[in-house]
Amino acid sequence: MTKAELRITYKKKRSQLTETEINSLNAGLLQQLSKFDWKDVHYLHTFLPIAKQNEPDMWSFITNIKIYSPAVHIVVSRSEPKDHSMKHFLLEDRIELAENAWGIIEPMEGETIAETALDVVLVPLLVADKAGNRIGYGKGFYDRFLAKCRPDCRKIGISLFDPVEKIEDVGPLDVPMDIIVTPRLIYTIS
Structure with missing residues (x-):
């Protein structure tokens, strides 16, 4: 399938999840992320979820990192729509933190971190x-x-969903993932 077809299909799948299903999937993601050894990570960038899009809840993960890996510095982003x-x-x-026009919770200001400082x-x-090729919002x-x-x-x-076999229209500017984490499994890309 193409990116556009997969985007439509998986946005619909995610929107149809019940609250019980979302909670179960998020618990599975947290369990999978807890398997990683974060001790050598200095700067870990994470996204803050768009709740109305049923995005994975990273708040529980952030709480766990702060408790069990306090030396890890958590980094979040603010989108710059102009460019x-x-x-x-x-x-x-x-x-x-404040919600932007897309429903994303973002930092207003703070200590900036360069992309080159990030470990994960x-x-x-x-x-x-x-x-490892991904479908986001495009x-x-x-x-x-x-x-x-x-x-x-x-x-x-x-992702809340297991990987598909192949995305047909991967472009030269698409950056693949090294690892995919789902509620069921961790996929290491070779």
Whole structure:
């Protein structure tokens, strides 16, 4: 299937999940993410979920990291719609967060962190294929962002759904994931 077909299919699938199903899937994601060893990670970038889109709930993961891996610095982004870029901020207790026009909770200001400082980026996705290619919302924010990260930065896609076999129209600017985490399994891309 193409990106456009998969985007329509998986947005619909995600929108049809019940609250009970979402809670169960989020619990599975948290369990899978708890299997990672975060001790060598200094800066971990995560997304803040769009609740109305039934995106994976990363708040529980953030809480776990703060409790069990307090040396890890959590980084979150603010979208810059004018140029489809992202600006990254250290997630501190005192940081002011606000909802943007797309329903994304974002930092207003704070200590900025360069893409090259990031050790791991957790990437939201609707679905991915078995080669690590991802389907997001189609604006290219994450591909532009990930292209600026160090080559050794681990890119971990977070999805409520298992990967599909293949995305037909992967482009040269698409940045594949190194790992896909789903509520059932962790897929390491070779």
